[in-house]
Amino acid sequence: MDLPARQRFLDYVRRRPGARPIVSPFLPHAPLVAACLQSLGLPVSGDAVADEIALAHALDYEPMFMTACTDLIFPWREDPARSDAKWSVATLETPAGLWERRVRRRAGLFGEDAGFPLRTPADHALFVAACAAVPARAAQLRAYFASFRRRVGQDGVIVIGHPHITWLGGQIGPAQMIYHAADCPELFARSMEALYQAALVVFDIALEEGIDFMSESGYGLEMISPRQFAAQDLPYTRRLADWTHGRGGLFWYHNCGHTRQLIHSGLIDMLGADVVETLAPPPEGDNDLADARRHLAAEVCSKGNLSLGLLRDGTPAQIARATHAMVEATAGYRHIYSTADAVFAETPPENFIAFVRAARQAAPAP
Numbered sequence: 001m002d003l004p005a006r007q008r009f010l011d012y013v014r015r016r017p018g019a020r021p022i023v024s025p026f027l028p029h030a031p032l033v034a035a036c037l038q039s040l041g042l043p044v045s046g047d048a049v050a051d052e053i054a055l056a057h058a059l060d061y062e063p064m065f066m067t068a069c070t071d072l073i074f075p076w077r078e079d080p081a082r083s084d085a086k087w088s089v090a091t092l093e094t095p096a097g098l099w100e101r102r103v104r105r106r107a108g109l110f111g112e113d114a115g116f117p118l119r120t121p122a123d124h125a126l127f128v129a130a131c132a133a134v135p136a137r138a139a140q141l142r143a144y145f146a147s148f149r150r151r152v153g154q155d156g157v158i159v160i161g162h163p164h165i166t167w168l169g170g171q172i173g174p175a176q177m178i179y180h181a182a183d184c185p186e187l188f189a190r191s192m193e194a195l196y197q198a199a200l201v202v203f204d205i206a207l208e209e210g211i212d213f214m215s216e217s218g219y220g221l222e223m224i225s226p227r228q229f230a231a232q233d234l235p236y237t238r239r240l241a242d243w244t245h246g247r248g249g250l251f252w253y254h255n256c257g258h259t260r261q262l263i264h265s266g267l268i269d270m271l272g273a274d275v276v277e278t279l280a281p282p283p284e285g286d287n288d289l290a291d292a293r294r295h296l297a298a299e300v301c302s303k304g305n306l307s308l309g310l311l312r313d314g315t316p317a318q319i320a321r322a323t324h325a326m327v328e329a330t331a332g333y334r335h336i337y338s339t340a341d342a343v344f345a346e347t348p349p350e351n352f353i354a355f356v357r358a359a360r361q362a363a364p365a366p
């Protein structure tokens with residue numbers, strides 16, 4: 001009897017004997033999923049989860065879904081009274097007072113440095129207070145994760161969204177992140193620890209409600225230095241991984257940037273992740289897949305690598321060749337055949353279908 005997709009995925013990551021290799025494109029956008037269903041002559045329901053489950057059944061792949069995380073810790077709400085055609089103003093009630101975020105509509109959320117709410121030392125106090133308020137929303141968090149699990153059922157795995165601890169949950173811009181870490185290290189460290197504790201509250205409820213993977217993400221070396229990665233990302237990600245493993249869970253690490261040096265130095269192995277993605281190739285990243293796979297620890301399950309640009313702009317034949325090369329490059333290792341990040345919405349359906357079919361056809365037998 002065939003196992004459901006969720007069990008197949010978990011068995012493969014946990015190295016169960018006889019588990020077949022996994023094909024799991026990274027978060028294809030709903031319009032692309034709908035276009036693929038239409039090209040296959042299948043109905044589109046309009047429910048993003050149900051439609052991807054239907055497509056996964058049709059193409060024989062194992063879907064992965066991702067929940068919110070930082071939005072659960074920082075539930076900003078737009079204030080219509082303060083907003084106008086130029087600015088979107090959102091507020092967040094904290095025990096230390098009202099926090100405000102102003103985003104220029106033309107730039108979009110986080111489209112420019114001014115859109116990030118954490119800019120001053122006073123903002124760090126509001127940030128810490130917002131993190132401390134998370135346990136009071138436990139019932140809402142539980143309802144959210146339970147509902148997500150019911151929607152997916154056994155037809156796919158669910159990864160919790162990343163808390164982004166060293167990015168301070170996406171509440172600070174990349175440039176300010178560097179400046180604050182260097183110029184006010186005690187405040188920055190206090191904020192990271194507050195977010196870590198808030199993330200554990202969210203993770204604990206998510207695990208209890210059947211979310212399959214806890215996770216974290218980091219910037220690639222195009223954004224930070226190896227020294228900063230080792231000083232900040234490594235210890236916090238490892239703490240999250242160890243906490244997860246201590247509760248019998250699985251841990252997922254996402255980095256879609258330049259990671260070759262981090263892999264070669266062993267820093268990625270030291271994170272303690274069960275799954276590492278995306279081993280992105282140029283131009284998205286800087287990895288040669290066979291080289292990356294040789295340097296990763298044998299027990300790590302790697303994932304990803306297919307270029308998003310190629311998937312969008314190439315021909316089905318080119319995509320099939322690249323997919324076969326992915327399979328060959330990871331022969332003898334556990335590797336989930338996937339993409340270098342979330343699949344572009346404008347990817348032609350015939351290209352997406354070509355990738356999934358080529359991966360399933362080329363994947364070695366269990």
